[in-house]
Amino acid sequence: MSTSQPERAVARTQVIMQSTLALAQESGYAKLSIEAVAARAGVGKHTIYRRWPSKGLLFLDSLLSLNEPVLDFPDTGDVLADLRQQTYAAVDLLANPPWGPLYQSLVGEAQHDPAVAAGLSERFIRPQTDRTVARLKSAQDQGQVAPDFDLDLVMAILSGPLYFRLLITQEPMTHDYVDRIFEALFAGLSPRG
Amino acid sequence: MSTSQPERAVARTQVIMQSTLALAQESGYAKLSIEAVAARAGVGKHTIYRRWPSKGLLFLDSLLSLNEPVLDFPDTGDVLADLRQQTYAAVDLLANPPWGPLYQSLVGEAQHDPAVAAGLSERFIRPQTDRTVARLKSAQDQGQVAPDFDLDLVMAILSGPLYFRLLITQEPMTHDYVDRIFEALFAGLSPRG
Known part of the structure; x- marks a missing residue:
């Protein structure tokens, strides 16, 4: 044939x-x-x-063709537990070959090539952000997240600490690190009243 | 002579x-x-x-020779106001030429060259982290920061959202963005009790 x-x-x-x-x-x-x-x-x-x-653009398409980064949220009814599971999954992807080191290279190239940066942002980060904000909005509606929490910041605040380790200090990323970040973020930095 | x-x-x-x-x-x-x-x-x-x-190593030395990234904390007695001023200063540096785009390139190169990553981490991030932790410790001792807040996470949590914009979404960084991040972090994500 x-x-x-x-x-x-x-x-x-x-x-x-x-x-x-x-x-x-x-x-x-x-x-x-x-x-x-x-x-x-x-x-x-x-x-x-x-x-x-x-x-860079060839590499962007090749990496996104792997289809691994979909990172769908599980749906157990407890949205915060789901968010934690989703962050564990992100860390497992970022911390391990093949995806982790390849993604790190892609972000590196994005710093030198604006077309790669735009593609990464629109095709990978934007859909992930939309899903995360939708899920947190649902948590907020159910009273699990502070009603005045600025949802537009959620990706920066939740994934910023992961990117800080991946790209800047290059320290290991673990589920324990995710747990500590969640604890700090949900408790807040303010003295307890 | x-x-x-x-x-x-x-x-x-x-x-x-x-x-x-x-x-x-x-x-x-x-x-x-x-x-x-x-x-x-x-x-x-x-x-x-x-x-x-x-x-990459030549570029690392050249950029650090500019001496701008010292980012010393002001000392007004109000450590949280000082932390905010210091974060404004970091944003002003990261968001503007010449330092911002050059630093972005350096972080990009660090993703491809482990020696650059190690140098960046040890010579720039580590001393900044030490100063920030010392200052937050002092805020904690004065009751301005939650006593159980995990100080080892402070750089990841405070600067992670800045790096997320600088490196990933490449959206503009402003003092208003810093204010919103501070508000979210100090209030915490938990529903108010």
Whole structure:
């Protein structure tokens, strides 16, 4: 049975993205090049450049094609327990290969390439933020979160401490770290009244 | 009056670091190369490689040589007001050229080069963390911060939301953003009892 042209195009895209991730894992993102991806995928480099104008944008598509970062919330009825589980899942992803180190490289590249930063923000962070805010809004409606808590800040406040470890101090991220952050955030910094 | 050999070495180091920062600002960090720095500084590239094994480590030294990131706390007696002023100062630095974009590039490079990550963490983040923890400890002793607040988390919780904007969403950072973060953190996420 012969494959159609669109099927071959989809298959070729998959091979290019798999080659990109394989090379990034083997040699590190810094040494990744479109030439090397083309050689590994068995395509001409212009085939890649026609669709991806930069190594960073190719890497962004390849990483998001893994489909792992969906990070859906569990739904147990206890929204705060669900939020904690979802944060555990984020930490498990960020703290381990292959996804963690690849994502770290992507954020690194976003600092040098505004198109990568925009894609990361719109295609990965924005949908995650929308889901998190919707879930916290539901917690707020049920009286589990302070009624005046500024929900627009929720991603910055909950995931900021994770990114601080991942990107700045590069200390290990664990479930225990998540528990300590949750405890501090829910208690607040103010002296108890 | 002739200059001594050590004086000339110090002067040459300064010229190399100034050339590094000037080129990074003109063309962006991604295009920076040790060859270009050598040409701009009027030295041989081996002079640079002898001291800095990578472009990232040269950039780290150059940025930290600016001496701006000292971010000392003001001391008005009201430690929480002081902490807010210090966070405003951090935001002013991070949100504006030349320091902000250069620092963003440095954090980007740290994701690809473990030696840069280690240097950033030990030489910039660690001393800042020590000063912040000492100041919060004093606030805690005076009853201005909850006695059981986990001080080891203070940098992650206070600066995490700033890094989230700087590195991930790249939204503008303002004093108003700092005020909203402080309000949320000091009130806590828990429903008011």
